[in-house]
Amino acid sequence: MAENGSVATHKPLGLLAELTHRCPLGCPYCSNPLALEKREDELDTATWARVFGEAAALGVLQCHLSGGEPAARRDLPEIVASAREAGLYTNLITSGVGVTTRTIRDLWEAGLDHVQISIQDSDAVSSDRIAGYRGAFARKCALAAEVKRLGLPLTVNLVIHRANIERIGAMVDLALSLQATRVEIAHVQYYGWALKNRAALMPTREQVARATTEVEALRQRHHGKIVIDAVVPDYHARYPKPCVGGWGRRSLNVTPSGKVLPCHAAESIPGLEFWNVRDHSLADIWIGSPAFNAFRGTDFLPEPCASCERREADFGGCRCQAFALTGDARATDPVCHLSPRHDLVTELAAVQTDEPYQYRR
Numbered sequence: 240m241a242e243n244g245s246v247a248t249h250k251p252l253g254l255l256a257e258l259t260h261r262c263p264l265g266c267p268y269c270s271n272p273l274a275l276e277k278r279e280d281e282l283d284t285a286t287w288a289r290v291f292g293e294a295a296a297l298g299v300l301q302c303h304l305s306g307g308e309p310a311a312r313r314d315l316p317e318i319v320a321s322a323r324e325a326g327l328y329t330n331l332i333t334s335g336v337g338v339t340t341r342t343i344r345d346l347w348e349a350g351l352d353h354v355q356i357s358i359q360d361s362d363a364v365s366s367d368r369i370a371g372y373r374g375a376f377a378r379k380c381a382l383a384a385e386v387k388r389l390g391l392p393l394t395v396n397l398v399i400h401r402a403n404i405e406r407i408g409a410m411v412d413l414a415l416s417l418q419a420t421r422v423e424i425a426h427v428q429y430y431g432w433a434l435k436n437r438a439a440l441m442p443t444r445e446q447v448a449r450a451t452t453e454v455e456a457l458r459q460r461h462h463g464k465i466v467i468d469a470v471v472p473d474y475h476a477r478y479p480k481p482c483v484g485g486w487g488r489r490s491l492n493v494t495p496s497g498k499v500l501p502c503h504a505a506e507s508i509p510g511l512e513f514w515n516v517r518d519h520s521l522a523d524i525w526i527g528s529p530a531f532n533a534f535r536g537t538d539f540l541p542e543p544c545a546s547c548e549r550r551e552a553d554f555g556g557c558r559c560q561a562f563a564l565t566g567d568a569r570a571t572d573p574v575c576h577l578s579p580r581h582d583l584v585t586e587l588a589a590v591q592t593d594e595p596y597q598y599r600r
């Protein structure tokens with residue numbers, strides 16, 4: 240692809256289509272921004288179809304239909320059909336609430352390829368409490384059964400934090416009983432709503448160590464039956480993750496109103512200019528928009544990243560986290576033990592409270 244200054248512009252592989260911020264659940268770690276976009280500002284069906292075509296032309300292979308709860312959009316079957324028509328692999332990421340038997344059948348007929356259902360806990364009462372919605376657990380399990388009846392592949396998403404970290408084994412058992420072929424275990428990432436609830440969600444170092452060992456044991460026990468993908472918990476890690484595979488390098492996010500972001504939390508960094516699909520083609524945005532070029536590559540990184548041999552592997556970590564913790568989005572992610580501000584992370588990782596959650600509303 241084209242060169243952008245000194246930085247080669249890679250092809251994006253994935254498009255996260257945030258179809259709406261509307262959602263019946265109120266998870267205290269929701270990755271949506273604190274200021275949710277309104278229904279009347281959402282892109283219409285035809286614009287999404289154009290975006291999918293532009294994404295495919297740009298090299299995107301996978302389209303993740305997300306939200307909020309994507310099923311809050313009545314035109315979801317048409318949206319799925321248009322993504323399929325553009326040649327994209329379509330993955331529905333759903334809370335499972337509000338997706339009726341009829342809806343999932345319509346989506347299947349429209350060509351949906353894969354379903355991911357988030358489940359908050361293996362214990363129904365705890366699961367509903369975390370989601371802030373009574374009866375959600377039962378609906379999720381019912382949808383999973385319907386997904387399998389239609390023969391669609393199912394992934395169960397598990398977000399781990401202090402309230403459920405002791406039940407990872409039971410949650411994987413639940414995913415197996417729902418006939419999922421893959422489970423995605425991700426510890427809470429502290430941006431947006433999760434940042435508000437950080438101390439209430441934060442597990443102890445000992446809990447994280449036990450969980451890491453348990454995930455390894457589960458992988459061996461269930462080898463060949465289910466794939467277990469696990470993301471290392473940030474605040475207890477030695478090195479940071481290569482967030483979104485590198486800023487402006489692998490994926491793009493389109494918000495409900497059409498803003499295109501390099502990552503789902505990019506709006507938490509002040510001063511970035513995001514271009515909108517209503518005004519620009521996706522290719523122009525990918526190559527030329529100020530937000531995508533702000534932290535592309537590694538040239539902007541200060542020491543210790545500038546002279547570190549890992550910088551092309553982790554890109555200095557997460558820009559949103561660097562900003563949230565240090566006030567400087569260019570800084571080394573303080574999760575890295577080599578960061579001069581690593582003390583911030585060790586201090587915060589030691590703070591746990593039993594305060595009630597501030598639910599996303």
Ligand code: SF4
Pocket residue numbers: 478479543544545547548549550551553554555556571572575576577578
């Ligand atoms: Fe990664 Fe920077 Fe830490 Fe090196 S110093 S491991 S590049 S975050």
Ligand code: FES
Pocket residue numbers: 430482483486502503504505556557558559560
């Ligand atoms: Fe934005 Fe990591 S969440 S770069």
